[in-house]
Amino acid sequence: MDITEYELRVRYAETDQMGVAHHSHYLVWCEAARTDHMRRRGVSYRDLELQGLKLPVVDARVRFRQASRFDDLIRVRCWVRDVASRRVSFGYAIERCDDGVLLATAQTSLVAVDSNYVLTTIPPEIRAKLVPIPDPVRL
Amino acid sequence: MDITEYELRVRYAETDQMGVAHHSHYLVWCEAARTDHMRRRGVSYRDLELQGLKLPVVDARVRFRQASRFDDLIRVRCWVRDVASRRVSFGYAIERCDDGVLLATAQTSLVAVDSNYVLTTIPPEIRAKLVPIPDPVRL
Amino acid sequence: MDITEYELRVRYAETDQMGVAHHSHYLVWCEAARTDHMRRRGVSYRDLELQGLKLPVVDARVRFRQASRFDDLIRVRCWVRDVASRRVSFGYAIERCDDGVLLATAQTSLVAVDSNYVLTTIPPEIRAKLVPIPDPVRL
Amino acid sequence: MDITEYELRVRYAETDQMGVAHHSHYLVWCEAARTDHMRRRGVSYRDLELQGLKLPVVDARVRFRQASRFDDLIRVRCWVRDVASRRVSFGYAIERCDDGVLLATAQTSLVAVDSNYVLTTIPPEIRAKLVPIPDPVRL
Numbered sequence: 001m002d003i004t005e006y007e008l009r010v011r012y013a014e015t016d017q018m019g020v021a022h023h024s025h026y027l028v029w030c031e032a033a034r035t036d037h038m039r040r041r042g043v044s045y046r047d048l049e050l051q052g053l054k055l056p057v058v059d060a061r062v063r064f065r066q067a068s069r070f071d072d073l074i075r076v077r078c079w080v081r082d083v084a085s086r087r088v089s090f091g092y093a094i095e096r097c098d099d100g101v102l103l104a105t106a107q108t109s110l111v112a113v114d115s116n117y118v119l120t121t122i123p124p125e126i127r128a129k130l131v132p133i134p135d136p137v138r139l
Numbered sequence: 140m141d142i143t144e145y146e147l148r149v150r151y152a153e154t155d156q157m158g159v160a161h162h163s164h165y166l167v168w169c170e171a172a173r174t175d176h177m178r179r180r181g182v183s184y185r186d187l188e189l190q191g192l193k194l195p196v197v198d199a200r201v202r203f204r205q206a207s208r209f210d211d212l213i214r215v216r217c218w219v220r221d222v223a224s225r226r227v228s229f230g231y232a233i234e235r236c237d238d239g240v241l242l243a244t245a246q247t248s249l250v251a252v253d254s255n256y257v258l259t260t261i262p263p264e265i266r267a268k269l270v271p272i273p274d275p276v277r278l
Numbered sequence: 279m280d281i282t283e284y285e286l287r288v289r290y291a292e293t294d295q296m297g298v299a300h301h302s303h304y305l306v307w308c309e310a311a312r313t314d315h316m317r318r319r320g321v322s323y324r325d326l327e328l329q330g331l332k333l334p335v336v337d338a339r340v341r342f343r344q345a346s347r348f349d350d351l352i353r354v355r356c357w358v359r360d361v362a363s364r365r366v367s368f369g370y371a372i373e374r375c376d377d378g379v380l381l382a383t384a385q386t387s388l389v390a391v392d393s394n395y396v397l398t399t400i401p402p403e404i405r406a407k408l409v410p411i412p413d414p415v416r417l
Numbered sequence: 418m419d420i421t422e423y424e425l426r427v428r429y430a431e432t433d434q435m436g437v438a439h440h441s442h443y444l445v446w447c448e449a450a451r452t453d454h455m456r457r458r459g460v461s462y463r464d465l466e467l468q469g470l471k472l473p474v475v476d477a478r479v480r481f482r483q484a485s486r487f488d489d490l491i492r493v494r495c496w497v498r499d500v501a502s503r504r505v506s507f508g509y510a511i512e513r514c515d516d517g518v519l520l521a522t523a524q525t526s527l528v529a530v531d532s533n534y535v536l537t538t539i540p541p542e543i544r545a546k547l548v549p550i551p552d553p554v555r556l
Contacts, residue, residue, distance in 0.1 A: 013306040017154040023474045024444040028291040046349040057440045061478040071324040152445040162335045166302040167430040185488040196301045200339040210463040291439050295432040
């Protein structure tokens, strides 16, 4: 449960004229995997926002190793790298399901802000559910 | 001033593996042109939302005649087709700047809703600025 | 098998500041459902393109009835409306899984073009697999 | 000419339910600025691809400092950070035009590949036009 495996299929709209998935979509996939990971850990991001807590991304890095293509089944592995009172970082390994080839790695850091977009603290009961683990792959 | 000409350049991220701009982006371009058209008519859509009025799209149609490609300069001509107490419709002609070729036509209808997403009336002073004209091209 | 039910979850990146899924994404969802429908009927769109046949969208219409929100589970029902030698039309009903509410209906028409983007014929063996049915809902 | 200033307006479709531009779009904006920078330096990326040379992004990092909002006028400053035989890196500073506030910084690295997606060399005449400068801001 420390690592969530989130699967998706590359959409046609996500390809570009290079014939591969456009690099900006990897951040969208990571976000979908992160939401799923939080859900599995008992944290509904949707509910967090309804309660007035938002987690905007403040830092994002993606390293692209192999391209992914239309209709490829992709698996995004997602885990917590680090958590502090106001900040949480996630790691991602994006793989092709077919042959397990590592396509990309990524990391994003998010901070907690309130409804007025002012820095705030991640509630302890949320933080307790976001347990960091060592990176399973080199990011 | 009845027709706004809004120019944009096709972004790489907007292409797909067919080597042309993906059809879903035309709705985004129409929206950008519509926002610009309203601004030129004295209606800031940003301010409308701050005042609690939203205009969600309830009907959209696009007819694609010619493809557009990466780096093409595109002109979206936008006008009001029809306005009623709770609904306003816009028309669009999307052309390539280079040679004036008509790439697509589109129409969208929007309704007024309040902050709770309940149907409401377009304020008369806004409506007065959204003057419909006959379609300059067949949609 | 005449109607494919394709499920997806609304991504955060697909929402807009109105707090709902942006209308342009419905076309992307329809496309994903259409690809899936074709696959289930024995037609891999990926392979079609590798063989030099493309099916660009030439007409798209979406009617939005209810908004969808972040994290909503959505079901896109997709079917063939009509097929001719060079053109095929699909219908879509987009529903919220939770309560079955119809969120939107859509229709798209696609034409067959070759690698040079010249109109061509849908191969008979492909066409035979794209069997039209009467619309199960009013579009 | 060493730094290109590329302006854009935040589109409605680029916002998310947090009420700000979604972080994934910054990569799209950087790409548009990069294409423009190359054009001003005499390199048409469109022509490069037509000649069989592609420059996929292999590494991307964005640091987000302040949010941008719908309808904000944004300026992306773009420059070359480093160029080698097969790789070129760009830096970006994304600012709000209104008050010059720095919203984000970014860096991307691209490699040269041929039509078969095999690593290749950036032609010397292209490389000569991509002159690196020291970062004008801390990335």
